[in-house]
Amino acid sequence: MFLRGFLALCLAGAAIPAAADTLAVTAARMLDVETGRVIDNPRIVITDGRITAAGPAATTPAPAGARGLDLAGLTLLPGLIDMHVHLSSDPRLGGDRALRFVRSFQAVMGVAHAKVTIEAGFTTVRNVGSDGFDDLALKQGIENGYIPGPRIVPATYAIGATGGHCDTNQYPAEFEFARPGIADGPDAIRSKVRELHRRGAEVIKFCATGGVFSAGTSVGAQQYTQAEMDALVAEAHMLGMKVAAHAHGTSGINTALRAGVDTIEHASFADATSFELAKKSGAWFSMDIYDDDYILAEGARNGVPEENLAKEREVGLKQRQNFQAAHKAGVKMVFGTDAGVYPHGDNALQFAKLVEWGMTPLQAIQTATVNAGQALGKAGDVGSLSPGHFGDIIAVAGDPLGDVTVLRKIAVVIKDGQIVKDAR
Structure with missing residues (x-):
């Protein structure tokens, strides 16, 4: 019955919604740049290029079908x-x-x-x-x-x-x-x-x-x-x-x-x-x-x-x-x-x-x-890992709050939910 209905929609020219592209990123730590708080074992979920959830992995589940990226040992910051x-x-x-x-x-x-x-x-x-x-x-x-x-x-x-x-x-x-x-x-x-x-x-x-x-x-x-x-x-x-x-x-x-x-x-x-x-x-x-x-x-x-x-x-x-x-x-x-x-x-x-x-x-x-x-004038788009922002993330080894020079060695870069660089 489902197949006949699906074919009927296609023959009628109805649009079939595209599946959302979702990436779930985990790491050792995440820096909340707005407060300075460091979150251990975080998960950031990016759907169709935007962050939809961010927080401790234990309370931030990955949606079904999401691609996973585990950046073990690294610290996450906004792009x-x-x-x-x-x-x-x-x-x-x-x-x-x-x-x-x-x-x-x-x-x-x-x-x-x-x-x-x-x-x-x-x-x-x-x-x-x-x-x-x-x-x-x-x-x-x-x-x-x-x-x-x-x-x-x-x-x-x-x-x-x-x-x-x-x-x-x-x-x-x-x-x-x-x-x-x-x-x-x-x-x-x-x-x-x-x-x-x-x-x-x-x-x-x-x-x-x-x-x-x-x-x-x-x-x-x-x-x-x-x-x-x-x-x-x-x-x-x-x-x-x-x-x-x-x-x-x-x-x-x-x-x-x-x-x-x-x-x-x-x-x-x-x-x-x-x-x-x-x-x-x-x-x-x-x-x-x-x-x-x-x-x-x-x-x-x-x-x-x-x-x-x-x-x-x-x-x-x-x-x-x-x-x-x-x-x-x-x-x-x-x-x-x-x-x-x-x-x-x-x-x-x-x-x-x-x-x-x-x-x-x-x-x-x-x-x-x-x-x-x-x-x-783009505070809702860039500069934060809060939900609603573009899925722009960087990952570094070490603690940038203890040594800001770690930002000179970027291990991973993600832009709009897509991996641009992975130098781990």
Whole structure:
């Protein structure tokens, strides 16, 4: 009778529901990043890419027919989140070295960088600036199964003022070329935000001050007026997008915070006023405090001009000191590395620096999990192992609350309930 009924449904064209894909993961321990509680002998159930249950295995049964994955001896955490990467950049191509390659070479590099990033345990990244819509190409390639990589929140082109950090200033005056991210004045900036949104940007990144790796800019000089920043932020927020402001200098940081930006990138010369403005507005600081070690050790060998290395020497220690001061003042922090300025896949090196400069291991882990999920506006999707979140899990040997450097050696990576890496 059942077979005749089943055949009748098929002949009538009725849809047969697909069986749910369910994975049940067990391990020695699970870290609840929201509370810091460690759960022994946990089980996490992932159905069709989302976590449906998580807790002690004794009280969290595996559904019938679920695939089992026993990660004996390992500790489970949510997939990590890096809020500041440039997947199509490579630090070894400093100065003019990148000009030796066709422009599409950057997207090809991005494929390799996406792979090492997810294998390092970073299942979500915010790509805050790329040429040629490379981040969109990578996102589409990953989402359609062509290449492995993290979930990408793309900014496409970073927006900036003529002659500023987001412009291209290092070539002779007679050179002419497209500069798709450049906009001046409130109306042009609003139009640029709309255009990038139309093209597929999910976050807006703009340059509020000069920077280390641009030519002819003072690292701390403000580059947009209050009216220009107000227009940019208002337009992005109206379109439902978050805003990230590249800002090293004090005045640029504070102007951006008054405009209502969601994250301050770098925040090198933030002061007490910056801290109060950030706490009042709810903005997050994304401070890449590992970079200095790599840039000063390898920059000259990588072709970085002395002008840029001098600016890094100006910024490095001060940024770390202000990170410590901001954390003590209660400013909210997220994990942003600026990977692409140093090698992709080494993102987790920054955890030790966060601890060295004042965070507990749990606080450092929270910057790359629950905090980052909130700052992205995706707290229900990423950054936690609670039911409803994407099935993004990493597994490490050892205790990350006792030694945060264990996050540099990821044994297993699961994204959307699918095993991406198993290096046990």
